[in-house]
Amino acid sequence: MSDSRSGRAFVPGHVTGFFSVHEDDDPIRTGSRGAGLTLTDGVSVRVEPADERSVTIDGRRVEIAPVERVLDALSVTGRVEAESDLPIGAGFGTSGAVALGTAMAVNRAFDRHLSMNELVRLAHGAEVLSGTGLGDVVAQAHGGIPIRLEAGAPPHGFLDAVPATARIEYVTFGELATEEVLSGETETLSAAGRRALSALVEEPTLPRLMLASRRFAREAGLLTDEVRAAIEAVSEGGGEASMAMLGRTVFALGTGLTDAGYDPAVCRTHPAGATIETE
Amino acid sequence: MSDSRSGRAFVPGHVTGFFSVHEDDDPIRTGSRGAGLTLTDGVSVRVEPADERSVTIDGRRVEIAPVERVLDALSVTGRVEAESDLPIGAGFGTSGAVALGTAMAVNRAFDRHLSMNELVRLAHGAEVLSGTGLGDVVAQAHGGIPIRLEAGAPPHGFLDAVPATARIEYVTFGELATEEVLSGETETLSAAGRRALSALVEEPTLPRLMLASRRFAREAGLLTDEVRAAIEAVSEGGGEASMAMLGRTVFALGTGLTDAGYDPAVCRTHPAGATIETE
Numbered sequence: 074m075s076d077s078r079s080g081r082a083f084v085p086g087h088v089t090g091f092f093s094v095h096e097d098d099d100p101i102r103t104g105s106r107g108a109g110l111t112l113t114d115g116v117s118v119r120v121e122p123a124d125e126r127s128v129t130i131d132g133r134r135v136e137i138a139p140v141e142r143v144l145d146a147l148s149v150t151g152r153v154e155a156e157s158d159l160p161i162g163a164g165f166g167t168s169g170a171v172a173l174g175t176a177m178a179v180n181r182a183f184d185r186h187l188s189m190n191e192l193v194r195l196a197h198g199a200e201v202l203s204g205t206g207l208g209d210v211v212a213q214a215h216g217g218i219p220i221r222l223e224a225g226a227p228p229h230g231f232l233d234a235v236p237a238t239a240r241i242e243y244v245t246f247g248e249l250a251t252e253e254v255l256s257g258e259t260e261t262l263s264a265a266g267r268r269a270l271s272a273l274v275e276e277p278t279l280p281r282l283m284l285a286s287r288r289f290a291r292e293a294g295l296l297t298d299e300v301r302a303a304i305e306a307v308s309e310g311g312g313e314a315s316m317a318m319l320g321r322t323v324f325a326l327g328t329g330l331t332d333a334g335y336d337p338a339v340c341r342t343h344p345a346g347a348t349i350e351t352e
Numbered sequence: 353m354s355d356s357r358s359g360r361a362f363v364p365g366h367v368t369g370f371f372s373v374h375e376d377d378d379p380i381r382t383g384s385r386g387a388g389l390t391l392t393d394g395v396s397v398r399v400e401p402a403d404e405r406s407v408t409i410d411g412r413r414v415e416i417a418p419v420e421r422v423l424d425a426l427s428v429t430g431r432v433e434a435e436s437d438l439p440i441g442a443g444f445g446t447s448g449a450v451a452l453g454t455a456m457a458v459n460r461a462f463d464r465h466l467s468m469n470e471l472v473r474l475a476h477g478a479e480v481l482s483g484t485g486l487g488d489v490v491a492q493a494h495g496g497i498p499i500r501l502e503a504g505a506p507p508h509g510f511l512d513a514v515p516a517t518a519r520i521e522y523v524t525f526g527e528l529a530t531e532e533v534l535s536g537e538t539e540t541l542s543a544a545g546r547r548a549l550s551a552l553v554e555e556p557t558l559p560r561l562m563l564a565s566r567r568f569a570r571e572a573g574l575l576t577d578e579v580r581a582a583i584e585a586v587s588e589g590g591g592e593a594s595m596a597m598l599g600r601t602v603f604a605l606g607t608g609l610t611d612a613g614y615d616p617a618v619c620r621t622h623p624a625g626a627t628i629e630t631e
Contacts, residue, residue, distance in 0.1 A: 082515075177515055188499070188556040189513035216495075216624060220467070228510060234468035236361075236456055238628050277467035345495060345624030349517050 079121035080181030081350040082174040085343035086112035086159045087166035087212045088243070088317035088324050090286030091293075093266030094207060094259045095224035100198040104224035105207035107266055108273055108282055109317075110324070111216050112241060114158035114340040116167055117350070118174030120182045123152040130155045130171070138203035139172035139196065146195055147179050158340075162248035164320020166209030172196040173210050173347050181349055189214065190227040197226035204255055216346035218282070220273060237279045238344065242330040242337035246299045246321040254295070254319050265292035279313075279326065286315035297321050306333035358400035359460030360629040361453040364622035365391035365438045366445035366491045367522070367596035367603050369565030370572075372545030373486060373538045374503035379477040383503035384486035386545055387552055387561055388596075389603070390495050391520060393437035393619040395446055396629070397453030399461045402431040409434045409450070417482035418451040418475065425474055426458050437619075441527040443599020445488030451475040452489050452626050460628055468493065469506040476505035483534055495625035497561070499552060516558045517623065521609040521616035525578045525600040533574070533598050544571035558592075558605065565594035576600050585612035 092107030126149075128140055140153065153175050159165040173196040180187050187195075193214045200206040211230045212219045223231035254262075269285035287304060290296050296304075300316050303323040307314035312329025316322065323330065330337035371386030405428075407419055419432065432454050438444040452475040459466050466474075472493045479485040490509045491498045502510035533541075548564035566583060569575050575583075579595050582602040586593035591608025595601065602609065609616035 180515060186555050186557055187515070188553075189496070189515045192515060217468070217627070227512070231507060233506070236459060236466070236468045236471060236628050238630055274467075276465050278465055344627040348496070348623040349515050351517055 078182055079119060080178035081117065081119045082177035082347060083115055083117045083350050084170035084174040084213050084347040085115040085216060086170065087209045088112065088164060088322070089208065090282055090315055090318065091266050091269035091289035092208060092318060093263035093270065094255070097225070100201040101194055102225040102229045103201045103207070104197065104211065104221070104226070104230060106221050106224050106270055107208055108218070108220045108270065109212060110218050110241060111213060111343040111346070112165070112340050113343045114338065115343065116155050116157045116159070116170035116174055118171060118178050119154045120151050120175060120178035122182065123150060126150050128153040128155070130157055130161065137168055137171055139168055139199035139205055140175050142199035142202060143172050143176050143195055144179070146199070147176070147183070147185060149179050149183060151179065151182065160245050162320065163245040164249065164317030164322040166206060166213060168205040169196065169200050169209030170213055172199050173213055177347060177349055194226040207255065214346045216343055218279065218342055220277065233277065235277045235279055235282060238342050239279060239326050240328070241324055241326065241340050241342060242328065243317070243322055243324040244303060244330055244335050244337045246297070249319045249321050262293040265289050283313040283315055283326065290316040295319070303330070303333070303335065309333070357461055358398060359457035360396065360398045361456035361626060362394055362396045362629050363449035363453040363492050363626040364394040364495060364624070365449065366488045367391065367443060367601070368487060369561055369594055369597065370545050370548035370568035371487060371597060372542035372549070373534070376504070379480040380473055381504040381508045382480045382486070383476065383490065383500070383505070383509060385500050385503050385549055386487055387497070387499045387514070387549065388491060389497050389520060390492060390622040390625070391444070391619050392622045393617065394622065395434050395436045395438070395449035395453055397450060397457050398433045399430050399454060399457035401461065402429060405429050407432040407434070409436055409440065416447055416450055418447055418478035418484055419454050421478035421481060422451050422455050422474055423458070425478070426455070426462070426464060428458050428462060430458065430461065439524050441599065442524040443528065443596030443601040445485060445492060447484040448475065448479050448488030449492055451478050452492055456626060456628055473505040486534065493625045495622055497558065497621055499556065512556065514556050514558055514561060517621050518558060518605050519607070520603055520605065520619050520621060521607065522596070522601055522603040523582060523609055523614050523616045525576070528598045528600050541572040544568050562592040562594055562605065569595040574598070582609065582612070582614065588612070
């Protein structure tokens with residue numbers, strides 16, 4: 074339908090509430106189990122052919138390992154322009170979003186004829202090999218409030234979802250290096266993630282997701298002081314909040330953070346997965 | 353988030369381009385393979401507790417077998433009010449949409465704590481046992497332009513998708529009884545459906561989906577005269593159209609039907625699957 078040779082895709086943000094790590098020799102089978110929320114705040118990626126490869130986010134030149142891998146795999150020389158509603162490196166899955174959005178936009182701009190599952194496999198594999206994420210891409214391709222029951226990209230990964238929608242607020246205090254946490258000892262974290270998943274599967278509701286996420290953040294030892302303080306302030310006001318994995322970010326249902334005196338960004342859970350946009 | 357004890361869900365319409373029938377003793381494993389488009393025109397379903405069971409579409413009292421089965425399975429006495437953008441029985445998957453929307457809205461109104469996959473299993477099984485559909489529910493839960501690679505509800509069914517979006521036009525000439533076609537001899541139809549799926553998997557694009565669908569409609573012997581004439585008129589104008597399975601309905605990409613002189617309804621492919629709505 075587009076007359077110019079370009080492509081554009083929107084990929085929702087994704088905050089993970091809890092997860093466990095699942096390693097495999099095959100990057101497509103590697104990933105995480107867990108659950109989180111996809112967000113109407115996300116990343117829009119536009120790709121067009123160019124003589125030289127370039128990747129920008131909000132106009133700033135960047136180098137994002139999984140995006141470079143996607144472009145390498147598709148043998149593409151192009152200009153990738155991403156616009157993000159979300160801070161980078163703060164637990165919103167922006168690296169996965171740019172990688173998946175790039176794969177989808179390239180597929181359209183360069184007529185590559187790949188299916189959605191093939192694009193998800195590509196972006197997921199690029200994230201895993203780069204050590205930047207384990208479950209954001211499959212969650213972002215799904216949309217809604219995904220529960221990742223089996224790790225990995227299609228056909229291995231298997232998802233369910235919490236059938237709900239909500240207004241979401243969030244505040245960010247800064248970055249947390251995903252690579253550092255994921256390359257360290259993850260057994261304690263994964264054991265806590267498996268317990269959280271069992272609790273959510275038993276009752277797949279939004280309040281249970283928040284409760285399981287808070288317990289996970291505590292048990293995994295990832296809470297920083299300002300994150301802990303914000304979560305407690307929301308709880309004291311009768312609200313529901315937890316920490317975005319992996320970032321120094323707190324997300325809350327409804328008006329939880331506002332009620333607690335914070336000045337949060339506001340969005341909603343996103344009903345759809347990543348989608349091609351018309352230009 | 354809702355203060356009243358009610359629930360509301362929106363389920364997109366779904367036109368199937370081609371399919372093959374897959375029978376099993378287990379209704380959850382029974383279903384169809386194939387592909388189609390989910391539509392922004394769909395069905396909104398509201399459920400609230402009541403002393404007596406009632407189901408209405410656009411205010412008219414109806415009895416829809418799969419909806420009755422869903423209410424029976426959930427042991428619910430309630431008022432089900434559906435509003436449909438789409439004609440009933442014309443190939444838009446409205447029976448599946450009302451069944452899935454009812455399951456989702458009941459889950460919310462009556463705090464049943466079922467997951468999305470469990471709701472899809474319930475509505476899919478109800479459709480299969482009623483003989484009213486084989487693949488609409490799983491497609492409508494997925495959204496976008498779903499390719500049903502393996503038949504049945506989760507965890508058996510397996511979907512891929514065409515990563516695209518489009519303006520869609522449609523005209524309807526009347527009903528075609530799904531039950532009659534599905535209860536008849538389906539081997540010729542299924543063989544044509546399997547060929548169409550192979551062709552689409554080879555090149556998962558929207559033009560290929562339309563081409564494979566047209567060939568299927570011809571080979572399966574389901575074309576009626578007015579449907580054939582509309583598809584040919586769109587083709588002569590350089591457009592892409594096919595027949596909605598199973599209904600006397602023609603759907604076209606872009607402005608295909610308008611260009612051919614018809615006065616079609618207009619919508620778009622729907623980016624999301626069925627979603628809970630806030631009230």
